[in-house]
Amino acid sequence: MSFLKPSFRHPKSPTNRLGLTTRAYEGTISTLCAGCGHDSISAAIIQAVWGLGIPPHRVAKMSGIGCSSKSPNYFLSQAHGFNSVHGRMPSVTTGANVANRDLLYLGVSGDGDTASIGMGQFAHVIRRNLNMLYLVENNGCYGLTKGQDSATSDEGSTNKKGRVNPYTAIDLVSLALDLGATFVARSFSGDKEQLVPLMQAAMTHKGFALIDVVSPCVTFNNHAGSTKSYDYTREHVEAAGVVDFVPTSQEITLDQIEGSTKVVDLHNGDKVQLSKLANDYDPHDRRAAFDAVQDHKQRDRLLTGLIYVDPTAENFHDILNLPSTPLNALAQEQLCPGESALKSINNALK
């Protein structure tokens, strides 16, 4: 683990539409183990938010408890963060999101935080189609308490001490599909090429977006026999296609891409472009998505990429019929009915 962050930057670092370099999107130095998958994800987050040109302070970084949930400290220092209680990030994010619809809500959770203690809240935030990106940094173990199996640890995977996990794994992607999630993706912390555009698409999606990212724990779950190690994941990954995020301003040139291509329209003209799709994979078909996930699982392959998206579904703000002005910005005159209204209430109670 390094304890000093280099301050040198190339004078000609590229800038985004706000004129900011990625430096404006960085956080404090990571205290995670050297080589931790989570740090790669943090780097991808910086790239994704920078690339979208979102002002850092317009992001709210939400998390629960665990190694994953510490990581929001390591990106976007100019954004408020909320490291809440174990497994409860979804409810805190729901409240925050309802209070101010205008921020980008970036929830960072882990497999322990989501698939065990936070399972209930995970399920219900999906049902509400809350407009957020829910990242699971999935390493199959409890790192901060020294490597116990988590609920996403595959049956038959061995832990560092050689014990074979006898329990079936919870697959968050299948579960999210079943619960009606409107954006479901999986990725690998080692595949930044895929991860960054996936994140950008998820951040642009107006609804609940899950990215389940296999993020190996170098200290407790990166050995032979583990199904969440770097080596195992690299050997078993199978992408649904190449993912490109295409902002409104950019034109898509289909002829540059080989093989089958699909363009998914997101909010206000932004698009996700999927190319090299295996067997003409259609990410709009929930049932096909489910089948594809199961099919890969049976073949001991890990399907990654954008697995399902429904860009048209009503999100929680629509369901609640909230105004375009965030609730936290309403003036007292809009909130308090005042003495005259109270008189009529008094009369109705006589």
Next chain:
Amino acid sequence: MNPRNMAPVMDAKINDFVVKFANVNGSGSASANSMFAKAIYRMGIPVAPRNIFPSNIQGAPTWYEVRINEQGYLARRGGQVELMVSVNPQSMTEDVAEVCPGGYFFYDNTYPLDFNLIRDDIHFIGLPLTEITNTNFDNPRLQQLFKNIIYVGSLAYLIGIEFAALESIVNDTFAKKPKLIQPNIDALKLGFDEAQRQFSEPLPLQLKPSNANQGKILLEGNAACGLGAVFGGATVCAWYPITPSTSVAEGFEKYAKQFRIDSETKEHNFAVIQAEDELAAIGMVIGSNWNGARAFTATSGPGVSLMQEFLGLAYFAEVPSVLIDVQRAGPSTGMPTRTQQSDILISAYASHGDTKQVVLFPGNPKECFELTADAFDIADQLQTPVIMLTDLDLGMNEHLVDELNWDDSRQYQKGKVLNAQELDQVERFGRYNDVDGDGIPYRTIAGTHPQKGAFFTRGTSRDEYAVYTEKGEAYERNMERLNLKWQTAPQYLPKPIISTKDKSAHIGVIHFGTSAEAVREAIDMLAEQNHRINDLRVLAFPFHAEVTDFIDAHTHIFVVEQNRDAQFKTLLVNELEMDPKRLNSVLHFNGDPISARIVFDNIQAHLSTITSADVA
């Protein structure tokens, strides 16, 4: 046929008696019974109706007890009742036993009365309610509903309810369904006429119009909390259904729909979220308040248990939140539909670690309205959770209170929140920096400023600049500052209400919440025995200095509370470092609202053990 026993006839009682209805729940009796109470209210006579209901939806016994008292003593009186209206054969044995000697047992005599039930010392007055409804209505549902209205009509004759008062209520109730007005009035007349035909004289229990209800309304505490949240500027209500708090969220939604829907866009300037459990409910509340919107939840004891972890986070991370706990009888599931004041300690010290929480104790629905609105100001100003403790009796029963009022010049007090311009003036923002020396730091809301004010909210230890640290001294400084904030807190909280009858009196009663009415009446009863007693009603925790002063000023202190373990006394002893022997407990915890009789008996029994010189 009515039994021909020759019970003694009681002396006439005007505007001072108790009527109790024994019904089957789910039979539509609630609206008829509430019509009965409201008619008495509209006659200008002080009235206190109370539901005593089961944790059940249909078919179990339920009661509605109405105390009528011209002098305005509206606590539960306790003891037997003058008139029992029996519409439930299941509970007849206990209902007969509850009538006072010389009292009246009104029942449906379509079916014969079990002779074993007959007492010689009470009057049985029967009317063929089922027969009347079956003759007059075809539809079985209407038969059931109108049976209730018919007995109200009969009571109008028997105890002198003004028929015009009943008619006005029917008109108001069915203003939007005018077709139902005439059938209801007809049903009232059926009952009235039948009673007049059967009984040559009304009962000696009589209602006479009064004007004691000028400027008063009948209101339930839960609805008042919901209304207070609307006036207090709450925009988010996250909750999980639990008796007896559910009607708080429902009340908020009802009034929000009335006042918070944009007339043009039809958009909602509020959000009601039915959460998946109480943990999520308080999590949402904390998330909203963290992000600058006023949010609250309503729950009962089991919910407060579940919310403990989050309450510790909100205390330590200093996130304002408002929680309304409508207390019921615990522990565990306890008696879900019975009242208690037994969440005092779990609220005051909610969560693990060193935590202390601000608690408010409203005593009536008007205070529910006011203190709920205030709670949002207090939470924002102190940046901490505020737990309001009401109870089932207060929340789910109508109480006679002064009209509600609101000062239009009042501005919401948002506390120390820095906006972008203010942040520009700050050299280095420190979220947990005690700039003003009152223990209350400044906070910022997400998205305010591009370069300044961002910080990481966490439940783990940090320094004044919200930077993670495990250094003992930084942790200690923070905990000490939280303590300083605690010392600052009382100046933002409502002071206790002290009623000094006599400056030289040696006896003082301390109470809070719904014991207020019972204590007031008991003190008047004791005054008739020449006991001069002052009382102090606590509205907030942490306690004000006035509480200590009151205890110091009296030789004998009684603490009245509705739980087994004297939780409030424990809080006084612990926080004020009192000698426990200084505080005598008056405890009541069987699930019924406390009565004046219970308070009177307890205090009198204690005083009788003391020589008169001590208490003079």
